Amino acid sequence: MLEEGWQVTYAAPWSGYDLDRPPAIPGLTTVDLPRSCGRRRHAALRAARRLLKEQGAAHDVVLLHDPELLLATPGLDLPPVVWDVHEDTAAAIEVKGWIPGPLRRPATAIVRGVERVAEHRVRLLLADHHYRSRFRGSHTVVPNVTTVPEQPHPAAQPVDGVLRVVYLGSVTLERGAAEMVEIARRLPEGLRLEVIGPAHGPAQGLLARARDEGLLDWHGFLPGDRAVARLDGALAGLCLLHDMPNFRPSMATKVVEYLGRGIPAVVTPLPVQQDLVERSGAGVVVPFGAVDEVVAVLTSWAADPGPVRDLGRRGHRYVAEHHNWQRLQADFLAALEGIAGGGR
Template sequence: MADARNGTRPHVVHLSNLHHWDDVRVFQRECCTLSQHGFRVTLIAKSSTARTESNVEIVPAPPLRGRVHRILFGIPRALSAAWKQRADFYHLHDPELVLLAPILRLRGARVIFDAHEDLPVQVLHKHYLTTATRRLASLLAKALCWTASRSCDHIIAATSTIAEQFPSKKTTIVHNYPKLMDKVDDATPYQERSHSIVYVGGISTSRGIREMLSALEFLPEPWHLTLAGPVNPPTLLDELQEFPGWTRVDFHGRVTPDEARKLVAQARIGFVTLHPTPAYVDALPTKLFEYMAAGIPAVVSDFPLWRDIVESLDCGILVDPNDTSAIAEAAKALIEDPARAEQMGQNGRRAIAGEINWSREKEKLLNVYQSALSKDDSMQA
């Protein structure tokens, strides 16, 4: 295995058929961190072109049509692309890719699985599946977790709940906290920002878009909703444009992370009113951290994990995400008391500058890799 101390950088390949190359966790957090700390990093993910960004080599993996194509064609394609790299580490970001772990280890590579979600629980709430299909999918998800536990050298989990699916002795929790550099300069004082409520991220029914638009109708002019992110399914956009509140929406579609931060930086309130599905209830609210970093308060779904953050830091207002009137009333409370809203934003920003940031989490990530290198050194000694 390559050794940075001997003049050769250990080669890490991050692999995904599902994520876009500029995914915040995959690229912005993990790939860039490893590149900055002496690793040669290649990212195989959705991209239109091959290029190098932040010293990370991007190898395009063209989009696949649907879940069946991901399984039938995505897995062998990912194996072919990964095998060509002859890397020291393979870092897998899609659950089905753990099936490649035994093959990739044949070359003496270390294989790490990055568990972003509690997959066995999540698939039970996929409403487009029949009850029987959901149960079967959950069993298959558990089988993939079992496979990862036994075939991968290490598991990185995004939350403590996700980590419970895997052996504790080979699992490290790496929270998806924002980088300190993600903080937005306070060039525009809070009270001088536009009368904007912002939502940045995937736009779908389960993420509360209908409730956000409905709540907007009850808010005073000139307040509007700044909306950025991909709409899923794309046909949903036609329905959303029929809402009376759509006339007060500034819609940007999919934007880059830098563009998203600029939009958040100009807003006064953030929406994080995702529905209570396992995919969200047991996950850390990345959007909330982004709003905190920008110094704005948020209207937040009242989930136990999220409640602990919001109440302890006093950085937002908790609501039932299915209750349009509750969302509207929370936004009104922040609009009508700008001093309180600004204070909540400052509270969140201090927390990001203190403990809730990537500077601590990246040390856990680096330790996983350095520990593997140390083991190899000891075996070769």
């Protein structure tokens, strides 16, 4: 957006993640908002609504990534509002530990209702082709992909004699936290698991204990550019998602990021990520919960890293051609320009 001359107000919970706001950049204004966490969400929603009420009308378009923020918009005098749909929100309720079990079914129904209303009140951009089935109308799809370096670091580059296996993204039990801790426990000498991302629910204590035992390295939340840079030179990237409804139709962005940075992926057999790994020929698919198989794959790759680097190069070529943000960013900007140009 900035490169194309847009003026951007970027509102996010910087301090909530212990981050400094970005330095002054021409065209960019940053606003610090409270972070919503678990059941503590009302203050963040009130602050977002206050910001939209005070500053929204001075803009040509409002872009929302979090569906909860749709609740901050009713009754306000706003320019066109765009919801950038990045997950199946209703299906995700099943794995939100902060929502009590008896309330999950009614919460799912409420979210589906909000989606139906939102389709008539705001514009939608879909980050995955599979999301089309959730909505009645036809909406622009701009896949959630990654920026791909032209010359990635080769995979399987040891650091102080140790090869790293990486996981990037939010960590929950449903995303394989318990399996990763057990894998870390069983990895042979010279292999080490590195987890990059915040943990939620029981996974937080699980990872903290594993880190304190010295089983793995856990960095917690890192800004996107720093997080993906830590993938460079790793032996492999893990994506051990469980078979959950909200995971089945979606592309796990972390797998695209692994391959785009030139490292092969080890994934569970969810349809979309399995298809990516098989089409690219840049990794392996293991059964759900198959700790022994994962350890065996990683051990064999560490013993003969030459073919692993070939897998990494193959994955990089595939993602550079099919899942490259540089190729899709024009579609994203064109969609927003059309919406902004259409007026209120």
